[in-house]
Amino acid sequence: METKNIMIVGVGGQGSLLASKLLGKLLTDEGLDVKVSEVHGMSQRGGSVVTYVRYGEKVYSPIIDKGEADFIVSFELLEAARYAHFLKKGGKIIVNTQKIDPMPVITGKEAYPDAAIENLAALGVSVDCEDALTAALEAGSAKAVNIVLMGKLSKYLDIPTEKWISAIRESVKERFIDLNVRAFLIGRGEA
Amino acid sequence: MKKLMLGNEAVARGFLEAGCQVVSSYPGTPSTEITEYAAKYDEIYCEWAPNEKVACEVAFGASLGGARAACCMKHVGLNVAADPLFTMSYTGVNGGLVVVVADDPGMHSSQNEQDSRHYARAAKLPMLEPSDSAEAKEFARLAFSLSEEYDTPVLLRMCTRIAHSQCAVEECEAREQVTREYVKNPQKYIMAPANAIRRHPVVEERCEKLTELAETAAFNKVELAEGAELGIITSGTSYQYVKEVFGDSVSVLKLGLVNPLPKKLIESFAEKVKRLVVVEELDPIIENHCKALGITVEGKSLLPILGEYSQSLIAKAFGMPERASIASPDSIPVRPPVMCAGCPHRGLFYVLQKKKYTVLGDIGCYTLGSAAPLNAIDSVLCMGASVSGLHGFNKARGADAEKKTVAVIGDSTFMHSGMTGLANIAYNGTNSTVIIVDNSITGMTGHQHNPTTGYNIKGNPAGKIDLEALCHALGFKRVRVVDPYDLKATEAAIVEETAIEEPSVIISRRPCALLKTVKAKPQLMVDTEKCRSCKACMKIGCPAISMKEGKAHIDATLCVGCDVCKQLCAFDAIGGEK
Numbered sequence: 001m002e003t004k005n006i007m008i009v010g011v012g013g014q015g016s017l018l019a020s021k022l023l024g025k026l027l028t029d030e031g032l033d034v035k036v037s038e039v040h041g042m043s044q045r046g047g048s049v050v051t052y053v054r055y056g057e058k059v060y061s062p063i064i065d066k067g068e069a070d071f072i073v074s075f076e077l078l079e080a081a082r083y084a085h086f087l088k089k090g091g092k093i094i095v096n097t098q099k100i101d102p103m104p105v106i107t108g109k110e111a112y113p114d115a116a117i118e119n120l121a122a123l124g125v126s127v128d129c130e131d132a133l134t135a136a137l138e139a140g141s142a143k144a145v146n147i148v149l150m151g152k153l154s155k156y157l158d159i160p161t162e163k164w165i166s167a168i169r170e171s172v173k174e175r176f177i178d179l180n181v182r183a184f185l186i187g188r189g190e191a
Numbered sequence: 192m193k194k195l196m197l198g199n200e201a202v203a204r205g206f207l208e209a210g211c212q213v214v215s216s217y218p219g220t221p222s223t224e225i226t227e228y229a230a231k232y233d234e235i236y237c238e239w240a241p242n243e244k245v246a247c248e249v250a251f252g253a254s255l256g257g258a259r260a261a262c263c264m265k266h267v268g269l270n271v272a273a274d275p276l277f278t279m280s281y282t283g284v285n286g287g288l289v290v291v292v293a294d295d296p297g298m299h300s301s302q303n304e305q306d307s308r309h310y311a312r313a314a315k316l317p318m319l320e321p322s323d324s325a326e327a328k329e330f331a332r333l334a335f336s337l338s339e340e341y342d343t344p345v346l347l348r349m350c351t352r353i354a355h356s357q358c359a360v361e362e363c364e365a366r367e368q369v370t371r372e373y374v375k376n377p378q379k380y381i382m383a384p385a386n387a388i389r390r391h392p393v394v395e396e397r398c399e400k401l402t403e404l405a406e407t408a409a410f411n412k413v414e415l416a417e418g419a420e421l422g423i424i425t426s427g428t429s430y431q432y433v434k435e436v437f438g439d440s441v442s443v444l445k446l447g448l449v450n451p452l453p454k455k456l457i458e459s460f461a462e463k464v465k466r467l468v469v470v471e472e473l474d475p476i477i478e479n480h481c482k483a484l485g486i487t488v489e490g491k492s493l494l495p496i497l498g499e500y501s502q503s504l505i506a507k508a509f510g511m512p513e514r515a516s517i518a519s520p521d522s523i524p525v526r527p528p529v530m531c532a533g534c535p536h537r538g539l540f541y542v543l544q545k546k547k548y549t550v551l552g553d554i555g556c557y558t559l560g561s562a563a564p565l566n567a568i569d570s571v572l573c574m575g576a577s578v579s580g581l582h583g584f585n586k587a588r589g590a591d592a593e594k595k596t597v598a599v600i601g602d603s604t605f606m607h608s609g610m611t612g613l614a615n616i617a618y619n620g621t622n623s624t625v626i627i628v629d630n631s632i633t634g635m636t637g638h639q640h641n642p643t644t645g646y647n648i649k650g651n652p653a654g655k656i657d658l659e660a661l662c663h664a665l666g667f668k669r670v671r672v673v674d675p676y677d678l679k680a681t682e683a684a685i686v687e688e689t690a691i692e693e694p695s696v697i698i699s700r701r702p703c704a705l706l707k708t709v710k711a712k713p714q715l716m717v718d719t720e721k722c723r724s725c726k727a728c729m730k731i732g733c734p735a736i737s738m739k740e741g742k743a744h745i746d747a748t749l750c751v752g753c754d755v756c757k758q759l760c761a762f763d764a765i766g767g768e769k
Contacts, residue, residue: 011526024195024357034195035323036357039299045559045635046734047528061435062323062356062428065503067514079526081519089515102526106737107564107729113521123517142748 003056005064006153009083010075011100012049015146018171019073020051022150026159026167027055037062048079048102071156073149075132076100081116084125093125094152096132096145128152135186144183151187161190196360198353201324202263202291203228205331206235209287210366212258215240215249217607218636219265220300221354222293226263227639230648234368239639239648242574242607243268247275247290254288254344255380257371259335263291266307267573271608276344277314278382281390283342285371287335293349296472297499300351300635302554302573304497306473311346311450315394317401318346318450319410320427324358330447333410341397348449350472352428352499402451410447413460416440422464424457424477424488428500429470435502436509452480461486468493472500530559532735533711533751535630535701538675539599540567541731541755542682548597548689551584553577553609555601556634556703564732568599575600575608578625582612585621593622594689600625602658603633603641610665616694617666624688624695628675629658630703638706662696669695676701678758704751712752713767717743721764728756728765 006023008016017038024036037052052064066085072093074080080095087093095117104110113119121127130152136144147168154164168180185191196204202225206214214237216226230237240246246262253260264272269292276290292310295301311318319334321327327349334345378386405411419441425433426446433443444460446452461467461481469478469490478490493508494500507513530537540560543550544567552558552568553576561568570580577598585593600609605627616623633639640646645655662670669691673684681699688695702709722742729736735749736756743764745756757765 012528028193028195028359034358036195037352038197038355038357039351045528045531045556046526048526059358060431061502062352062358062431063501065501065514067503067516078523081521082523082526085516085518087517101734101737102524103529103563103732103734104524106734107732108726108738109563110522110524113519113523116519116521116523119520120517123520125517 001056003054003059005069005088006053006071006073007064007069007083007086008051008053008073008075009079010049011079012045012047014075015143016049016051016075019146019150020053022147022167022171023053025171026164027053029163029167030159033057033059035059035062048082050083071153073153075145075149077117078102078113081113081120084120087125091126092128092156093120094128094130094149096149097129098131098133098145130187132187136183139183139186140179144179147180147183148187151184154184154188161188193359193361195357196324196328197224197355197357198321198324198327198349199224199355200228201328201360202331202347202349203232204360204362205328206261207232208328208363208365209332209335210259210368211235211261211289211335212286212368212370213250213253213260214238214262215246215260216263217241217243217246217268218633218639219268219293220636221295221351222263222265222268222291222349223636223639224354225291226648234365237648239641241642243272244274247272250288250290251275251279254284254286255373257286257373259287259368261289261291264293265301266292266294266305267301267303268292269307269310271574273310276310276316279344280314280316280394281382281387282380283393284338284344285373287338288344289331289334289338289347290344291347291349293351293354294473295351297351302571304473306476307346307348308449308476309474311348312476315398316344316346316450317341317448318348319447320348320449321353321447322427322430322445323353324356325360326447327353328360330410341401343397346450348427350428398451402453405448405451405453406456408448411453411456412445412447413456414439414443414445415463416442420465422460422467423470424460424467424481425470426477427472429472432500432502432505433470436506436511446477449476452477454484457481458484458486461488470494470500470505527562528559529562529732529734530556531704532733532749533704533753535675535699535704536560536628537565537731537733538678538681538755539626539628539699540565542678542685543567543597543599546682546685548595548685549584549592551577551580551596551598553598553600553604555604556630557599557601557628560599562732564730574604575612578609578612579615581623581625582616582619582621585623590622597685597689598623598625600627601634602627602629602631602643603639605658606642606656610661613662613665613667613696620694622692622694624685624697626685626697626699627658629698629700632703632706634703638703658698667694667696669693670698671695672698672700674701675699676753676755678755704753712754714747714750714752715745715754715757715765715767716747717745718764718766721762723762723764725761727759727761730759731755
């Protein structure tokens with residue numbers, strides 16, 4: 001199979017590392033060659049963060065370049081627009097509609113591009129939006145936004161629910177398993 | 192069993208499998224997790240040292256004592272550890288000794304983009320460079336056996352994309368830990384001139400032997416493609432980008448040992464191809480080696496000396512078409528890292544910029560005090576430079592500058608290399624004011640303990656250095672502590688200490704708001720009827736505060752109730768829940 005590329009983008013502190021850990025575990029269990037690339041350090045402090053997940057028969061590069069992503073899962077609305085050019089033709093962006101103001105917007109120097117998603121859709125980009133924060137709160141915690149979005153992503157990958165759930169069980173602490181399974185199922189639309 | 196591992200975790204696994212007994216390191220992105228993962232193995236003694244020089248010397252001592260030992264650091268950390276490194280090359284080792292250095296091409300989290308391969312050449316030490324996690328583990332193991340076989344410290348070069356990428360790693364059984372006999376050997380281990388002069392030829396002979404090894408060893412791998420005209424010499428993460436672009440359609444010489452470089456192997460590879468290109472991030476080290484051998488080669492004429500590479504960058508350099516992509520038509524505001532809501536550094540920097548101080552800054556979370564809207568820092572150079580630099584600045588500009596200039600340095604950075612600068616101020620006499628921002632943890636690299644926190648790498652109680660007593664002992668009579676959440680007290684302390692004609696230290700003390708032991712106070716809210724939209728609360732750059740419908744608004748999911756914004760509101764509009 002051709003190598004598939006999933007990008008997870010968001011704001012430092014939103015839990016993208018757990019999402020990529022879950023994906024890595026799941027895809028490895030499927031017997032695929034997987035590479036996951038993260039950036040730690042400075043970018044964690046509320047900055048823009050990006051994680052690459054690549055899988056296939058043999059994966060070389062750990063990173064995804066512009067025009068290469070099959071999926072972009074964005075944990076925040078503006079970040080979807082920031083990384084949209086990484087999407088390949090025919091790729092899909094899954095967007096959490098939550099807005100987190102970056103510092104230039106907070107200080108009033110720049111405006112938040114509220115219509116960014118509509119503008120991308122108008123260019124023919126396939127966008128799937130979800131209010132993942134509300135869904136996560138429904139599941140029991142605002143912190144489960146990441147797993148709600150993995151549920152949403154799961155609809156586009158040909159991997160059965162049970163395998164996702166077993167990967168979740170192995171990726172989170174025991175006391176958070178139920179919460180995250182609930183969040184996943186809400187995101188997948190099977191709750 | 193195969194397991195997905197970060198490159199850094201794989202190095203730690205390699206340590207375990209090699210029977211490594213001692214790891215001493217100082218945290219630094221992208222190297223930090225190596226030592227954190229190693230500390231999870233009960234078999235390995237691990238510690239955070241105050242700085243990389245200490246860590247390197249601890250590892251040397253452990254090796255001298257017969258154990259396999261390692262130290263890990265980021266690229267600029269090797270500058271600090273360079274002193275022991277160069278002479279360890281002369282002494283050689285007893286137990287295997289490995290120095291891991293992690294470069295940061297692209298400067299994701301660093302103050303420069305130096306290429307640590309220069310150190311391997313300069314110190315005449317072998318350097319291995321893995322290209323993924325599986326190889327990181329293999330090379331960590333190999334480094335220990337090479338170290339003992341060739342009686343040399345071995346450098347293991349990581350970079351951000353290897354350190355922070357995961358791929359499958361096969362876990363193998365750990366070798367038994369063996370402590371070699373210690374035999375006193377002054378000629379080998381006392382590097383006074385009479386002995387050192389006899390060790391230098393040993394170093395040169397070792398380089399020759401390692402070059403011979405490099406000609407034939409399996410870690411330097413030739414992948415010949417039938418009929419291919421193009422040949423690429425590469426190593427590390429660049430190898431992965433080359434394979435991503437070309438697959439098996441070009442011949443590749445992948446170097447696992449990047450110092451010393453082979454000669455015959457490169458010459459024979461060059462003869463088999465029509466066009467030879469070196470693909471290496473940062474400096475043209477392999478390229479210049481080829482040129483010195485008289486081989487026609489391309490490298491930096493095609494590819495940049497700056498930043499990280501990627502598959503598309505390489506494809507473009509070889510004239511391949513760029514991939515089509517769709518860009519957002521909107522103008523996208525940048526999202527730089529910011530000080531967290533409730534960060535204790537915020538109040539301090541607010542006061543410093545309000546009173547228009549010149550601030551010599553340092554390395555840590557508080558470097559973010561340089562960002563808008565605070566813009567409170569004038570210079571950042573390297574670990575510890577704020578303290579020593581302040582003394583020089585004041586010597587140059589005199590008594591008036593002393594009253595308007597301060598140094599700001601974190602607790603961990605102060606222990607790393609601020610103490611000696613402080614001693615210099617006391618000794619050589621400027622009326623300098625040094626502010627130690629003590630958030631009781633090493634923040635930026637992800638909450639590592641340090642000698643002032645009272646806990647060790649495993650979170651167990653450990654020796655605790657008293658900062659006040661230390662500053663007194665270094666010759667400072669004036670040492671005072673303030674709470675940076677209290678803006679008035681902070682301002683008063685800074686104004687008084689800079690005015691007085693005596694050197695002084697202010698310890699701005701408040702634990703990092705992200706520490707699990709720190710309990711958030713009730714969130715603050717804005718009374719929109721009282722808010723006059725003056726934006727005074729926006730001057731501190733708190734990510735929890737924004738303007739909504741013309742009035743200040745506090746995001747309840749971010750606010751930790753630090754009260755700093757409340758102190759700025761002249762209209763009493765900020766308070767607890769109504």
